[in-house]
Amino acid sequence: MTQIPPTLPLRALFDAQHNASRAQIDVPLVLRRDRLERVRALVDTHADQLSEAVQADFGVRSAQLTEAADLFVLRAGMAQLQKQLPRWIKPQRVHTPLYLQPASAHLQRQPLGVVGVIGPWNYPLQLTFGPAATALAAGNRVMLKPSELTPHTSALMAELVQQAFDADEFSVVLGGPDVAREFSGLPFDHLFFTGSTQVGRQVAAAAAVNLTPTTLELGGKSPCVIDASCDLDEAAVKIAHGKLLNAGQTCIAPDYVLLPRGQEAAFERAYAAAVARLFPTIAGNPDYAAIVSERHHARLNTLLDEAQARGARVVDVSPPGGDAQGARQMNPTLVFGPAPDLRLMHEEIFGPILPVLPYDGMDDAIHFINLRPRPLALYWFGSDTASRDRLLTRTVSGGVSVNDTLMHVAHEGLPFGGVGDSGWGSYHGEAGFLRFTQQKPVLVQSRWAMGYLFYPPYGARFQRVMGLLKRLL
Numbered sequence: 001m002t003q004i005p006p007t008l009p010l011r012a013l014f015d016a017q018h019n020a021s022r023a024q025i026d027v028p029l030v031l032r033r034d035r036l037e038r039v040r041a042l043v044d045t046h047a048d049q050l051s052e053a054v055q056a057d058f059g060v061r062s063a064q065l066t067e068a069a070d071l072f073v074l075r076a077g078m079a080q081l082q083k084q085l086p087r088w089i090k091p092q093r094v095h096t097p098l099y100l101q102p103a104s105a106h107l108q109r110q111p112l113g114v115v116g117v118i119g120p121w122n123y124p125l126q127l128t129f130g131p132a133a134t135a136l137a138a139g140n141r142v143m144l145k146p147s148e149l150t151p152h153t154s155a156l157m158a159e160l161v162q163q164a165f166d167a168d169e170f171s172v173v174l175g176g177p178d179v180a181r182e183f184s185g186l187p188f189d190h191l192f193f194t195g196s197t198q199v200g201r202q203v204a205a206a207a208a209v210n211l212t213p214t215t216l217e218l219g220g221k222s223p224c225v226i227d228a229s230c231d232l233d234e235a236a237v238k239i240a241h242g243k244l245l246n247a248g249q250t251c252i253a254p255d256y257v258l259l260p261r262g263q264e265a266a267f268e269r270a271y272a273a274a275v276a277r278l279f280p281t282i283a284g285n286p287d288y289a290a291i292v293s294e295r296h297h298a299r300l301n302t303l304l305d306e307a308q309a310r311g312a313r314v315v316d317v318s319p320p321g322g323d324a325q326g327a328r329q330m331n332p333t334l335v336f337g338p339a340p341d342l343r344l345m346h347e348e349i350f351g352p353i354l355p356v357l358p359y360d361g362m363d364d365a366i367h368f369i370n371l372r373p374r375p376l377a378l379y380w381f382g383s384d385t386a387s388r389d390r391l392l393t394r395t396v397s398g399g400v401s402v403n404d405t406l407m408h409v410a411h412e413g414l415p416f417g418g419v420g421d422s423g424w425g426s427y428h429g430e431a432g433f434l435r436f437t438q439q440k441p442v443l444v445q446s447r448w449a450m451g452y453l454f455y456p457p458y459g460a461r462f463q464r465v466m467g468l469l470k471r472l473l
């Protein structure tokens with residue numbers, strides 16, 4: 001595979017996109033649909049190559065996992081954009097208040113201009129092409145900087161995009177943190193970042209210099225709350241699926257479990273059975289992804305060692321069948337009783353380690369969550385709807401799945417994003433389209449307008465009109 005360098009230096013590429021975006025502000029529906037179609041075609045035609053590249057980057061990651069978690073979500077999003085675009089790009093009528101009638105008002109939906117997208121490595125296709133396609137559908141030019149930790153995938157993406165698009169339409173820029181820093185300093189009309197909270201802070205600071213608005217899709221510790229009314233066996237399968245998909249390297253993976261005190265042994269049994277059902281073996285099982293790099297693998301092992309050294313009970317719940325460590329596949333573990341000051345309890349885990357913490361009542365669980373930064377996702381399992389509503393009304397988070405994990409991300413009608421430390425701004429569906437759109441408010445005055453009633457000199461007529469309006473409003 002050849003590394004395709006960007007054809008132009010970064011700033012020159014940006015200038016070319018910027019100039020093109022100002023030369024054609026009214027981007028017709030047919031061109032937007034054509035650009036979307038080109039993204040869809042390059043993904044569909046090269047789906048096998050793309051998933052082989054992802055596999056090469058991870059070491060172990062099955063084509064089916066990439067198909068479901070990367071390509072399916074991406075295709076669903078693009079299909080919805082193609083379908084809804086004619087409706088979404090139309091001017092939206094807005095009701096005009098009595099005192100301005102008979103004027104009319106509408107929102108004119110326009111492209112922002114040039115959108116920068118910085119992507120992570122964990123779902124390297126969905127989280128890059130997804131926002132890029134949405135920004136193109138909204139009529140923008142796009143520069144995309146995928147992760148340096150998936151070099152095969154990123155290089156192939158650059159090659160395919162270069163074949164299908166002019167550089168001033170859509171370009172992929174390759175590089176690590178140095179290039180990323182330069183990239184986030186460009187005066188984009190919008191900068192869309194997916195990655196860690198720590199790097200998100202740097203991106204927000206760099207963008208602020210140019211007053212570039214940002215969307216930050218960040219990470220954090222997403223709680224999974226098990227209610228006393230929960231069927232543990234059913235919940236354990238869904239929690240194990242959400243935690244172990246991509247070996248825990250999912251931004252919305254349940255990070256830790258809050259469990260009614262006394263149910264620890266039952267949960268341990270149910271979770272171990274669920275793991276065995278989903279992954280009868282770990283070592284060499286292509287469905288069970290490897291940890292992306294030696295550095296990430298070592299960090300996860302350190303988190304476990306620290307927990308064990310401080311007296312936590314670490315339980316390896318992998319089914320018998322060999323040590324997975326050689327291929328950077330990491331056995332799934334439960335951690336009972338972790339000390340609250342451990343890194344395991346402060347940092348996003350991003351691996352197959354699941355801390356289990358007992359609570360003494362729903363208010364106790366709510367208090368625990370509210371003491372911490374606002375999470376990207378929240379999960380609740382049970383049948384007692386009053387208890388569910390108590391949790392949902394008293395915590396603030398990004399998306400929620402009730403009696404499941406992860407699935408809210410696949411619902412194109414639900415905006416996807418975080419709040420506070422887990423990010424700001426959301427995308428998917430119309431929320432995504434609007435993220436990359438200027439909704440220009442337009443008031444169209446009528447020749448019968450009565451605005452002169454408010455003009456000076458402020459005499460008796462003015463007082464009568466204001467008096468009437470006060471009674472009407």
Ligand code: NAD
Binds near residue numbers: 146197203376
């Ligand atoms: P990361 O923050 O290390 O890197 C993300 C991207 O930022 C990469 O392309 C990288 O090159 C770039 N980057 C690095 N330094 C930069 C800088 N100084 N300025 C600008 N860009 C810079 O994240 P990662 O390790 O690739 O991904 C894992 C993290 O992403 C986790 O925290 C996870 O929760 C989060 N994530 C969030 C979502 C979401 O939708 N909210 C989705 C996936 C991952």
